[in-house]
Amino acid sequence: MRYIRPLSIEDAVGTLASSARTAAILAGGSDLLVRMKGGFVEPDLIVDIKAVPGLGDVQETAEGFRIGAAVPSAVLGENTALKKAWPGVVEAARLIGSKQVQGRCTIVGNLCNASPAADSVPAMVAAGAKAVIVGPSGRRTIPVETVPAGPGRTTLAKGEIIEAILLDKRPPHAGDAYLRFIPRTEMDIAVVSAGVNLTLDEKGAVKTARVALGAAAPTVLLVEEAAEVLVGSKLDEATLERLAKVCSGACRPIDDKRGTIEFRRKVAGVLARRAAVTAYQRAGGK
Amino acid sequence: MNFDPRYSTRNFTAVGTRPIRPDGIDKVTGRARYGADFNMAGQLVGRILRSPHAHAKIKKIDTSKAEKLPGVKAVITAADLPDHTNGDAAMYDILDNCMARKKALYDGHAVAAVAAIDARTARQALKLIEVDYEVLAHVTDVDEAMKHGAPLINDAVFTEGLEEKPVKPSNVTKRSQFGHGDVHAGFGHADFVVERSFRTEQTHQGYIEPHACVASANADGTADLWVCTQGHFVYRQHCAQLLGMDASKLRVTSSEIGGGFGGKTHVWAEPVALALSRKAGRPVKLVMTRDEVFRASGPTSATSIDVRIGARKDGTITAAEATLRYSCGPYAGSWAEVGAMTSFACYRLENVKTVGYEVLVNRPKTAAYRAPSAPMAAFAVESAIDELAKMVGMDPVDFRIKNAAQEGTRSSYGPVYGPIGIGPTLEAVKNHPHMKAPLGKNQGRGMACGFWFNFGGQTCTDLNIGMDGSVSLAVGTIDVGGSRASLSLIAAEELGIAYEHVKAVVADTSSLGYNDMTDGSRGTFSTSMATISAARNAIRTLRERAAQMWDISVDDVAWEHGHAVARGEKHGNLGKLSLKEIAAASGTTGGPIAGHSELVADGAGVSFATHICDIEVDPETGATRVLRYTVVQDAGKAVHPTYVEGQYQGGAAQGIGWALNEEYIYGKDGRLQNAGFLDYRIPVCSDLPMIDTQILEIPNPNHPYGVRGVGETSIVPPLAAIANALSNAAGVRMTHIPMSPPRVLAALEAAREG
Amino acid sequence: MAGVAVSTTINGDSVEYLCQPDETLLEVLRDRLGLTGAKEGCGTGDCGACSVILDGRLVCSCLVLGAEAEGRQVETVEGMAHGEQLHPLQQKFLEHAALQCGICTPGFLIAAKDLLAKNPSPTEEEIRFGLAGNLCRCTGYDKIVRAVQDAANMMRGA
Missing domain, CATH: 3.10.20.30 (Beta-grasp domain)
Structure with a gap:
């Protein structure tokens, strides 16, 4: 086993692409080290990307925000502009693990771990976030929902690294929110979760909406029917009821040690409804 | 020596104060050494290979490849732990649990072990051991295991305690029964009867420190063991017996212990570490991973309990009955028996009957967990009592007060009670401001009572007075949560000196006589009794020395407030001699001054508690939140009240975790699915409110200072207190612990539909 | 390797x-x-x-x-300690008996030090959520929370 710390993204990609055996990318390590400890992975090469310039930064650009792959969640929580623009994404990122884990974990790692229960992913999907991928054949930008292929699997090719997550600049009257259900108040993996992102028109009616559910299917679900329910509404009671119903219906959950199918179905709707109300209020709706 | 343990009233000076514990500074600076913090020169790393199957015959183990791996110094299997148990069935079970002999009986059962130069090599070596298993049908559920046709875990088990000896083997090792009166007649007099069935899932003690030891076996047949344990003398006996050594040749030193709660009263890996060390000829350090702790150590019984209680219109209970089925893991135990004994111990009952069944399942060997077996029985009984109070139309506290056991009551398990605290805890709860605080929407309040026996046992203590007058107290009971502070207070009290002049240590097994382990809430109860006895013996010597210094009769010397005082007119001019002065002269008056004590601490007073809990339910998700919690418990005499409060709070928190989220989850394959702190969910800081405590002091007549054990009872009431609160908050009666959100939501939905 | x-x-x-x-x-x-x-x-x-x-x-x-x-x-x-001078958190953990077995104590002290460095006047809720990544099985957290509150007061010179 070797540990290397490349100083450029090209170096990192080159090393990963040319590595004959199993290689692992290390940013926050909060998933990788747990898997190594449990004997689930034994990489021959660990590529620590934290020394690559720019990967540890959050940049505010003309188009929005660019969040480097090695930025820990705790840093996102300290970025006032990002929190103001995308409170749902930031609160989701701040729900991953404990304070201790927050100091290390990254939303890119959360995405690439490809767990259907990843906290930041439904929020990012709802936000329409994009992933900037660097690989042997150059750069490409794809919607985050196309990164996970199934539990523990991604669509990334050999040698590819997600360099950054892009979030759009916010128009006026926009808000997002993320809620998850856990049995305790902290430290648990989401049993089921919901992210909602809304923009409103001048009259306070929903103009655009994205609704995503976590731990409700093998990958995060973008529920387009739920968005259609919301668009044009002011989140009246009937709309919220329909939202909950549509979300519950869209779930394809499993029974496991964290929850039952019935529980996940029911609570997915409850959370979507509650998240929608919060997102609406954040967007300035009443 | 004659020691009178009877209680007499006194004005305390040291006892009841709250000084800083003597081991505290090492624990806040990181210097305290726990099980894994000790190292020896040349030590190897030990690791254990565990069965991935719930039930499997071990056909063959091939260790040859592992042995050839460079850096591997020893590989052992059951063949390296020959049977020295001489027909002692309980010890044979311990041996088999340490290393499976013929069958792997649960997921996580040890089958082989290695010692290697480092952890990486040891891990690699485990992968090279080839075990040929024949997988057998398994059963992990307590009710399923009792059914006819269930897979048999041990075909040599024929149920004991039945009127007729069974002809077929079964998974039920024993039936036990307690009670008195005629329950059939009693139910005939009842106007109201509650009858319900309950289930509780298996939980783990959840101590934060995994089991850890360093074993060093020498070529001359002696050995040293450094280990985190609740009872180093017991570990010595068990390890020596399993390894075929003289107990005196094995010195066991207890490390600081990072939590035990009953889970460190049994040997697990220690005999394996010693066997590895013996084979490798080098010290071996063996530390369990958290996964191993969950899969292979600890847990409580899972239970299935039926309760039936009847009462008259006036609220008098006429009959009470319970059938309790407790899982034991794959080895015989007495867990249901204890549950059956405790079930109705809080009440004064004319007609009562409890029956317990010990059930074998393919799960880890059940271990004690804080008031073992009592919380599950209390959950069932106290839930039913609450329901019955409602049917009768009485306040639940008044209903319990009306039926509470008192001094002179014949307990449901046999003995007649002396002065006890159940009534006073209920009166205190009735008058507690918590009971009158307003509640909001979706909120409810519940209360419940709990009982625990407490234990005394064999105890040995040395108290040595230095030439400077300071006191070294050597005890043999492990300090699990501040007992060195409380025992130093006891020594200071009895000798009449300042707490700061006493230093208590836990001695190793070569330095002190045998001590039972710290269990049964006995640490402070029994060792304080032995410490008082030792101090009184030292005082006798101090008086003799003072008499010698004054050249008067010892009969004329009294001991008052840390001084020898000459009694009588004729000695009026002699003044006083302090302990320090007598100690300083000891070299010329007969040598070192010490007091020793060896005793069996009988008369541990039974303990009662009543808890109050407010919770809030989210009706849409089944999530619950504990808003307020109050513990009222009898301590006899609180030696160090802060640590007594700590025991009350800690037990309540564990009970809350058990009630709401903690459970072993097995898959259909019989494998444990949540062997880690991520999915075995013990309460975190943000889950809990402050936990208020009220200490009652009803002196134990069998202890000089009136002390009772305080460690365990606090885990008994929470399961029922929370279930009762939930019932009041949401109108659903939960009969399955833990009351996790999916279960609560399902119950709420069922109630809405029904 | x-x-x-x-x-x-x-x-x-x-x-x-x-x-x-x-x-x-x-x-x-x-x-x-x-x-x-x-x-x-x-x-x-x-x-x-x-x-x-x-x-x-x-x-x-x-x-x-x-x-x-x-x-x-x-x-x-x-x-954390400077020679014989304990950090206020260490002192308050001792005074409040915020430890029983003590195995979690070093982790709690470090986490609490970090918490107070970022938030010198935390509410009870902030302390509870701030320390949620540290498990204690002995105390029920009550005395830990009180010790941190008291240390925060002391460190603010209150």
């Missing part, structure tokens, strides 16, 4: 060590440097007993590789 040479700073002292690429910072601290104050309760970041502060961020040292400490600042419980 190639060893990694690391130069780092631990509790203000320059330290150099050689570690394996897959060795955690916790293993380095405990097994190579003799700093056994950080404990391994789980090895998977779920209990917080191994908490240390790395470049001003609270982390679980079981989820950091030893190799990653290169050029960085590590603070452990062993560095």
Whole structure:
């Protein structure tokens, strides 16, 4: 086993692409080290990307925000502009693990771990976030929902690294929110979760909406029917009821040690409804 | 020596104060050494290979490849732990649990072990051991295991305690029964009867420190063991017996212990570490991973309990009955028996009957967990009592007060009670401001009572007075949560000196006589009794020395407030001699001054508690939140009240975790699915409110200072207190612990539909 | 397996060590440097007993590789007291009996130190959520929360 710390993204990609055996990318390590400890992975090469310039930064650009792959969640929580623009994404990122884990974990790692229960992913999907991928054949930008292929699997090719997550600049009257259900108040993996992102028109009616559910299917679900329910509404009671119903219906959950199918179905709707109300209020709706 | 343990009233000076514990500074600076913090020169790393199957015959183990791996110094299997148990069935079970002999009986059962130069090599070596298993049908559920046709875990088990000896083997090792009166007649007099069935899932003690030891076996047949344990003398006996050594040749030193709660009263890996060390000829350090702790150590019984209680219109209970089925893991135990004994111990009952069944399942060997077996029985009984109070139309506290056991009551398990605290805890709860605080929407309040026996046992203590007058107290009971502070207070009290002049240590097994382990809430109860006895013996010597210094009769010397005082007119001019002065002269008056004590601490007073809990339910998700919690418990005499409060709070928190989220989850394959702190969910800081405590002091007549054990009872009431609160908050009666959100939501939905 | 040479700073002292690429910072601290104050309760970041502060961020040292400490600042419980002068948190943990078995104490002290550095006047709720990554099985957290509150008062000079 070797540990290397490349100083450029090209170096990192080159090393990963040319590595004959199993290689692992290390940013926050909060998933990788747990898997190594449990004997689930034994990489021959660990590529620590934290020394690559720019990967540890959050940049505010003309188009929005660019969040480097090695930025820990705790840093996102300290970025006032990002929190103001995308409170749902930031609160989701701040729900991953404990304070201790927050100091290390990254939303890119959360995405690439490809767990259907990843906290930041439904929020990012709802936000329409994009992933900037660097690989042997150059750069490409794809919607985050196309990164996970199934539990523990991604669509990334050999040698590819997600360099950054892009979030759009916010128009006026926009808000997002993320809620998850856990049995305790902290430290648990989401049993089921919901992210909602809304923009409103001048009259306070929903103009655009994205609704995503976590731990409700093998990958995060973008529920387009739920968005259609919301668009044009002011989140009246009937709309919220329909939202909950549509979300519950869209779930394809499993029974496991964290929850039952019935529980996940029911609570997915409850959370979507509650998240929608919060997102609406954040967007300035009443 | 004659020691009178009877209680007499006194004005305390040291006892009841709250000084800083003597081991505290090492624990806040990181210097305290726990099980894994000790190292020896040349030590190897030990690791254990565990069965991935719930039930499997071990056909063959091939260790040859592992042995050839460079850096591997020893590989052992059951063949390296020959049977020295001489027909002692309980010890044979311990041996088999340490290393499976013929069958792997649960997921996580040890089958082989290695010692290697480092952890990486040891891990690699485990992968090279080839075990040929024949997988057998398994059963992990307590009710399923009792059914006819269930897979048999041990075909040599024929149920004991039945009127007729069974002809077929079964998974039920024993039936036990307690009670008195005629329950059939009693139910005939009842106007109201509650009858319900309950289930509780298996939980783990959840101590934060995994089991850890360093074993060093020498070529001359002696050995040293450094280990985190609740009872180093017991570990010595068990390890020596399993390894075929003289107990005196094995010195066991207890490390600081990072939590035990009953889970460190049994040997697990220690005999394996010693066997590895013996084979490798080098010290071996063996530390369990958290996964191993969950899969292979600890847990409580899972239970299935039926309760039936009847009462008259006036609220008098006429009959009470319970059938309790407790899982034991794959080895015989007495867990249901204890549950059956405790079930109705809080009440004064004319007609009562409890029956317990010990059930074998393919799960880890059940271990004690804080008031073992009592919380599950209390959950069932106290839930039913609450329901019955409602049917009768009485306040639940008044209903319990009306039926509470008192001094002179014949307990449901046999003995007649002396002065006890159940009534006073209920009166205190009735008058507690918590009971009158307003509640909001979706909120409810519940209360419940709990009982625990407490234990005394064999105890040995040395108290040595230095030439400077300071006191070294050597005890043999492990300090699990501040007992060195409380025992130093006891020594200071009895000798009449300042707490700061006493230093208590836990001695190793070569330095002190045998001590039972710290269990049964006995640490402070029994060792304080032995410490008082030792101090009184030292005082006798101090008086003799003072008499010698004054050249008067010892009969004329009294001991008052840390001084020898000459009694009588004729000695009026002699003044006083302090302990320090007598100690300083000891070299010329007969040598070192010490007091020793060896005793069996009988008369541990039974303990009662009543808890109050407010919770809030989210009706849409089944999530619950504990808003307020109050513990009222009898301590006899609180030696160090802060640590007594700590025991009350800690037990309540564990009970809350058990009630709401903690459970072993097995898959259909019989494998444990949540062997880690991520999915075995013990309460975190943000889950809990402050936990208020009220200490009652009803002196134990069998202890000089009136002390009772305080460690365990606090885990008994929470399961029922929370279930009762939930019932009041949401109108659903939960009969399955833990009351996790999916279960609560399902119950709420069922109630809405029904 | 190639060893990694690391130069780092631990509790203000320059330290150099050689570690394996897959060795955690916790293993380095405990097994190579003799700093056994950080404990391994789980090895998977779920209990917080191994908490240390790395470049001003609270982390679980079981989820950091030893190799990653290169050029960085590590603070452990062993560095909290100055000679005989205990840190206010250490003093208040003793006074409030905020420990029973004490195995979680080093992690709690480090986490609480980090919490108070970022928020000198936390509410009870902020303390509870701030320390939620540290498991304690003995105390029910009551006395820990009170000790942190009291230490915060003391550190603010109140």
